[in-house]
Amino acid sequence: MADQPSTEPTAADRSSTTDAAAEPRSPGERARRAVEAAWRIEWPRLVAGLTRLVGDIATAEELAQDALVAALEQWPRDGVPPNPGGWLMLTAKHRAVDRIRRDANFARKLELLGREVLTAEQPSGEPEPTIADDLLRMIFTACHPVLSPPARAALTLRMVGGLTTAEIARAYLVPESTVAQRIVRAKRTIAAKRVPYEVPEGAELTSRLDSVLEVIYLIFNEGYTATAGERWVRTELCEDALRLARILAGLLPDEPEVHGLAALIELQASRSTARSDSDGGLVLLPDQDRSRWNRLYIQRGFTALARAHTVNRTRDREPGRYALQAAIAAVHAMAVTGEDTDWRRIAGLYAILAQRFPSPVVELNRAVAVAMVHGPAAGLELVDAIAETGALDDYHLLHAVRGDLLARLGRGDEARAAFHRAAELTANETEHKLLLDRAEHPDTPR
Template structure:
């Protein structure tokens, strides 16, 4: 059954979001080169864009992409062998390569984990590790990664290109580290896993408010990391944080996909099983060390919401205090913005508005849509409606997510009494 070009492109994009990480991870195991693996995966993507409009979408799109990418890999090594026939060391002979490529990726279940540790290797700068891993494992565009980091898109593109080049030049092995090296590289990996989760939990762009598969992939990686580092409280803190946040997924959108804010959610729809798992992981994290790291603190904040049977039962004073501790451990304007929200709930909008006003001078938040969103909400509560409407309209102009934009524009109209 043929499909239109638009339908095919939409399907290819959706499949890529779901399958790209597995595809690139499996190809990296096969060819031992992250950059080459992504090129092969992109070749398969181009083939899908060219063929699916006429041939129709295959029953198993991910397997189709993998088959095409394997063929491209075989062709690559065949060409390489022919070009370097006179050299004694060819790297991988064609027969060995053929056998490796015929192995199904599911036979090695931790390819994604190997890929994330490879992308987070110490030969790369921290920002390059995160950007590359989001690109390879999250299937995110450079624009989406740039918004996650609040930096120009060109900066992210340069980081990714340089990172792949460095990994190839340094011949970084495709493996999970062990011993002291594992501990050294864990922090960057945790940061990346959480950013992947966040992209799934609140998509920065597109028509969907959530991308559940990204959340699921991030939680799976977090649980694997917990098995690898059973004495690391921050690992369990991250697992707790993701599970507690993911527990709200069914209550975060209407049947039509419209976002529902936290205080308006039907808490009967919250996943009690995930909440139980999250609280258990938080308890484990807190038992491992009296020192609270950023993920443990954020999980403790999420636990305050999870334990509240109704919005009015939320312990906002404790949440504000936890954000205060988080600001000491991991200071950032975004943390201060969240603390201001908690202060407004605990002590009223008048107490929080000066805190938010101070943040308007922060260059980091200049294009961050949640700053005018929060400020608009506080202004509306204190009766400064014209200013509130302007803030909601500014927030709508900054977000790239269609669902979120609609909500913000609706709030702007409601504030104006339309």
């Protein structure tokens, strides 16, 4: 997926805050809320770690569910533990031991699992090697060539990102039933083919890298601009994507697109705190206070992008998909204010991206940049050409961009209709509210 159009409504702070009246009043209700929060945050790591132990995704999910049930029973009675994620993992491991004792097929796992349970109870304080990262293992397992590319992405987003099937369906613009079928079939295929739960090496690693990069960026996109719910940003997904991109960059220092993806995520993530105002309202990219952008992330992004360019030159390669998008993000990062943005350069980079990696979403982004350089009429011409193909009929940002360009041309009634259509298509409550506001006031400058 390409970088989002600059006319997209940018996000409110992901941190979920509630006023005193909304706080749960009883200890039991607070405990149940804590269980829900821990489950949402820890579920991907929990299942990934359990899969490493038992060697089967379906069994790992069952054990994780057992731990969830135990938490719902015990936390309201005994209180929320200091380390909810660790409690869930340890409980699930004990359930695994019980299952292994009952199941002869898992008997050979008992000794190893028993040692790990004892280690979890008395931690040594020594971190696991980066290469043994369970989420990374899960990504490469889910991206195995025995699965189709759509199945790889859907399974990884579910197992690593913790996304629901509905969220994945919206990310890919396909029916929810299609995603559910992909995930079920992918799990069955992995079990039937006995796909090893490991990070591959050599040529096999390289062959599976494209899928892995795509999935990591999709995870970041879902975190950066949530497709549904009250929250606009899901920080835990952004952090997972950042961490995984950095892990891959360390693991594969001579793969330019790994560094290109790392650069892109670092540069986009740098804007997070500036994407909302003091009241939690959305702040569009051109209007953001760039002094609030994370300079450390920007520096990391520049460093990763330079590394990608160096490796590409060494190998006499053209920049890849992610390196080109990172270059666009770098142009934004170099502008002191929105007015200083070099839109002509951005339009040129999008033209290259559209030529080498054509897609309707890339073309939509190019239309935004063209509008900034040559005016809204030129951008609208490109957007209308995309709309005529029908490829993005159900993509709300097509209608949001079109509404913005129509508003800038003074065509208020048409802009109002476009914003209403965009609002109908988004499942994110914050975005829905903003788009309805644009529909009510299409002539208000943005």
